[in-house]
Each structure stands twice: as structure tokens, then as C-alpha cells.
Amino acid sequence: MRRTLRSKSLSPLSAIPRPLRPYNNGSSHFSPSTPPKPSKQDPASPFRSNPRWVFTTSLPPPEWIQPFADLSDLITSPKHLKPSPWVQQILNLLDNSPNMEHNLQVYCHKFLIRLSPNFVAFVLHSDQLRGQFDVALRFFYWAGKQKGYTHNLECYVSLIDVLSVSGDLNRIRCIFREFKDRGFLINVSAANSLIRSFGSLGLVEELLFVWRQMKENGIEPTLYTYNFLMNGLVNSMFIESAEQVFEVMEGGKIGPDIVTYNTMIKGYCKSGKTRKAMEKFRDMEVRNVEPDKITYLTLMQACYSEGDFSSCLSLYQEMEEKGLEIPPHAYSLVIGGLCKDGKSLEGYAVFENMIRKGCRANVAIYTALIDSYSKSGNMEEAMRLYERMKSDGLEPDEVTCGVIVNGLCKSGRMEEAMAYFEFCKGNNVAVNAVFYSSLIDGLGKAGRVNEAERLFEEMAEMGCTRDSYCYNVLIDAMAKSGKIDEALVLFERMEDEGCDQTVYTYTILISELFREHRNEEALKFWDMMINKGVTPTAASFRVLSTGLCLSGKVARACKILDELAPMGVIPETAFEDMINVLCKAGRIEQACKLADGIVDRGREIPGRVRTVLINALRKAGNSDLAMKLMHSKIGIGYDRMGSVKRRVKFRVLVGI
Secondary structure, three states: OOOOOOOOOOOOOOOOOOOEEEOOOOOOOOOOOOOOOOOOOOOOOHHHHOOOEEEOOOOOOOEEEOOEOOOOOOOOOHHHOOEOHHHHHHHHHOOOOOOHHHHHHHHHHHOOEEEOHHHHHHHHOOHHHOOOHHHHHHHHHHHHOOOOOOOOHHHHHHHHHHHHOOOOHHHHHHHHHHHHHHOOOOOHHHHHHHHHHHHHHOOHHHHHHHHHHHHHOOOOOOHHHHHHHHHHHHHOOOHHHHHHHHHHHHHOOOOOOHHHHHHHHHHHHHOOOHHHHHHHHHHHHHOOOOOOHHHHHHHHHHHHHOOOHHHHHHHHHHHHHHOOOOOHHHHHHHHHHHHHOOOHHHHHHHHHHHHHOOOOOOHHHHHHHHHHHHHOOOHHHHHHHHHHHHHOOOOOOHHHHHHHHHHHHHOOOHHHHHHHHHHHHHOOOOOOHHHHHHHHHHHHHOOOHHHHHHHHHHHHHOOOOOOHHHHHHHHHHHHHOOOHHHHHHHHHHHHHOOOOOOHHHHHHHHHHHHHOOOHHHHHHHHHHHHHOOOOOOHHHHHHHHHHHHHOOOHHHHHHHHHHHHHHOOOOOOHHHHHHHHHHHOOOHHHHHHHHHHHHHOOOOOHHHHHHHHHHHHHHOOOHHHHHHHHOOOOOOOEEEEOOEEEEOOHHHHHOO
8 A cells, every 4th residue: 555745734835745655555654744854874764774665756636725724723703714825826827928827737737736616716806806807717717627627606706796897798698608507506695796797787687587596596685685686777777677676675674775765866867757866865754764975966966967956956955954075076066057057156155165165176167157157247257267276276178268268259358369269279278169169259240250261261270170050150250241142152061061050050041131132042041941851940930020021021921930830830929029020110000910910810819919019119119109009999999880899900000
């Protein structure tokens, strides 16, 4: 019978003793504490006195190593266990080099070890492999090729957890198919990990498979399981399914906590159901679940996106009352919302409150305030904030610079705007289309059309895309400066370059063509707009009706107004605008005929038409007729001719 020498412990740094075997069938052998072989000259050597022992070249079988040393007799609590030294040695070899698998094989062969499934799962779950998706996958497949090795449940769970960060859905689905084919009996820990991974990726089919496995195997879900499941359903926009899970939690042993509520509120907000989100938020008070800053921030973001800035402000004030920490983004939403509402002073008050509480403002907050002040005409305060931003160590970005240039242009300070524009170009600030559009608009309104045209051409040279707004402001400038033909050429160029001709483009040209008494061309542009499917607005019809009324074609204007109704365009003040135009032009007779036509068709209440006509006469300076109409029964009174009762016509006012 052969016996071998064994070392006390086997570590990557320990030497491997050469095994021995007996000459005969003796049963004695060396213990692990056997000292190293003595020299031949040692007279006390047992090898000299016992010729039965000789060296052999055979090796013991490789040992399966575990992630923790076996110290169960010494340590009672698992949390005190330290990873085996083998763990770090293996991790050091996972370098993603072309020879990684070969190096692992040589190392394990050298030290007579094989990596157990528990060891592989532990290594895959280590922080060192977090984010190294290819390395983890290569190590997983290499480990699976070891002799006598089979991946266990934890190996697959750990690998899927690592790969979930990569977002490679096809690869994860492939690994999970292998997992299902193995028929593992799932446990709570594995279920939680898989549900969390699949939920974050939106893999609903895989998510529900794990959930069914839990039910079939009688595994009771924990609060974490429910929350992971809810998050997965919400991320995949399965909001109704998430509602059902939430209802199960409300009626079961495990009630929803703040994480559950936040997840459900997030789902409602993502699906545009902000009202339901607010209802769930108020329901938290009934359930004695205190909302946190994430709850408020989620709702504020949804309200801001929908333009409900007052609700956004109310939520912010509620956070203040409760003494909750207000994140910088919440301040951005509130200040931005107030600024968009034109409430610069209120936005500035929130800004100062934020600074007092030690929260540093960012570029976006400064930009919102600067834009709001500039749009309200307070350019001095806007520039003061701009200087304050720079003194706070914040570098203005292209949006901030664009806001400054636009504000200077709107306030007519074109020289300052041009100087600032040149400064930005010389200081590596990304000059975008907003800069050019603002300057072209400002120069056009200032009558400096040639400079506006030069900047328009410069845009193309600088690689800036010329959008509809940029074309429209230049067309407007050309048309109003008497260059209507050049504006029409630019209109054609706009179409050739594939830039959308908007309703505003057509409105500009129709207005100027009527002003130049080119009425038929104006009507052609109106027909072209309708044929191209561009929906007219109340402003565009006002331009058309004004032109037609002034050219004596009131009936044509009324006909076109009737044609707009099937398109869903119903200008509420159309008749009022037309009466005002006619009265202002001194065409009182036509105004009265139009008023009678409105009443006869039942389009408006006679009393309102009468009031409109009185106001139009007064604004046109014809106070005598206005007083006459006011003290008469015209439009609202009746004349009797025998048994026939007729309303007094407005045309009586001018004696027709």
C-alpha cells in the first residue's frame, strides 16, 4: 500500500513536498507535520535506518478550494470570516489579457487546486469585477471547463448581477436560458438578486419567470422582493401590473414602505398620470408613511414638465415647512418654473433663500434668472446677475451667453450685443444658432438688414444649422424693409434646403403682400399654406381678414372663416377684429353690413355685436355714431309692420 507525505497547509507561497511511497504494504506514513527531508550525512535520519521508504513522482489529486478558510471550530459568527488568500491570487490573474485562461490553468495546475462553485460565485460577486463584464464572462466559462465541475445557482446569479450593469440584454438572456435549463431550485437571496437585475434592465419576461418560481416553490417574498419587483415593472412601464402588486401589499402582511410609494409615484409620473401620483402622495399621510426628498423631487419634476409651476412651488414650500433637505435640482425646478411664469422677483427670492441655506447655485439657475429678467425688460438686473455668477466662480456656458445676447438685442442694445458676440467667438464659447438668430432678429428690427443678411450667410460658413426661426426673422426683416421680392426668394430657398415653412412664415408674407397691394399673391400664399397641410392660426386669419377687409372683400373673408371651422380652427374674435378694422378705415357702412350678417346668421348675441361696434366706433374716433348707436335700439330693438316683428338693422345707423 502506497503512502504519501502531505504538507500542513497549502498556500500559493508554500512549497509542495515531494510525495513518498513505501516499499511494501506497511501502513505507517508521514503526518502533515513531518519535517523536511534531512541530509544524507545525518546518522539519525529515519531514511537511513528504514530502507522501506523511497521517493516517487506521483502527485495527489487537485484540491477543491473554498472562498473561506475552514475555521468553523474557532469562529462562531460568519461575519468574522475573512476570504481565503486564494481569492486575491485568482483575482490578480483576471487581467483580461489574451492569455488569461492559460495563466489560470497553469496556476491551478502548479498548486494542485480546483476552484469550487462557491469560490467562483464569490469571485464573480467581488467588487474588483464590478464593471468588468468581459472578464467576468471569460472567467465563468473557463471555470465551467474544470474537470468534475458544475456551476451552481450562485454562480449564475452572480454573473447576471455583474452583466446587468453592462445593459447587454442579448447576452443576459443567453445566460438566463442556461440557468433555466439547469432547473435550479431558487431561494430568497437568488430571487431578490435576479428580480433586482431584471427589473433594472426592463426584462419583464425573465422578471415574471423568477416571480412564478418563487410562488411555485413556496418562497414567501420579503419587502425587498416586492420593492425590486415594483421597480422592475415601473421601469418597464407595466404600470397596471405595478398597481396590482401595490394593492396586494396594502392588503397583505407586508405593507408598502417609503421605497414602494416612491416607486409607484415614479411610475405614475413617467406615464403622465401626475394626478394619480398626487393622490398616492396624499395617501401616504393616511398610511403614516412620511414622504422624503425623493418623493417631493419626483412630483416636482412631473409638475414642472407639465407646466404646473404653482404645484411645483407648493411642494417646495411643503418641504420647507417639514424641514426636509432640499436638493439643488429642486431649487432649479422651482426657480425655473417661476421664471417661466414671468415671476422674476419670486424666483430671485427663492434663489436668495437657497444661498442662505448654504446651497450653491449652478449655471442653470443663474441662466433662468438672467433670462427672466431680460425678457421682462430689466436688462440691468440681468447683467448684474451675470457678473455675480462669474464672481461665484461659475463659467457661463453657451446657453447663458445666448440669453445675454438675446436680451441685449430685445432691448435694442445692438452694439453691446455685437461686441459680446465677438467676445464669445474669441474666447472659445460655442456660438450656436441661438446667437445668430437673436442678432439677425435684432438687426432686422433695427433696420440693419444688410448686416442681418451677412450674419445669415456666416451661419452656414460656421456650420450652424439655419432653422425655421432663423429664416422667419430674416424674411420678416426683408419684407418690412420693402424687400418683399428678396423675401420671396428666401422663402423658395428655405424649401430647397429642406427647412419647414411654418405658419409664421406664411403669415409674414401674406401680411406684407397685402400691404404692398399684391392681394392675389397674398391669397395664393394662403391657399398654398392650406394645401401643404399647415394649420392656420387666429393670428394668420387676422392678417388675411384685415387685408381682405381693407381691399373691400369682406364677403370673401367671411367665406374663408366658414371654411376654417371643419379644420378645427375657430378664431373667437374674428368678427370683432374685422369690425374694428373696417371702422378704423372709415368703412362704417361695411362694418354695419357685417354686423347685420353676424346677427342674421346667429353667430353672436346681438347685444355683444352692438357693444363691439360701439367700441370700434369709439376707438376709430367716430364718437358721434358711437353715441347714436348707444342711445338707440339698433341691433337689439324691434320694429312692427302689421303683424310682422323685425329687428332694427345696424345699417339704419348710416341711413341705408
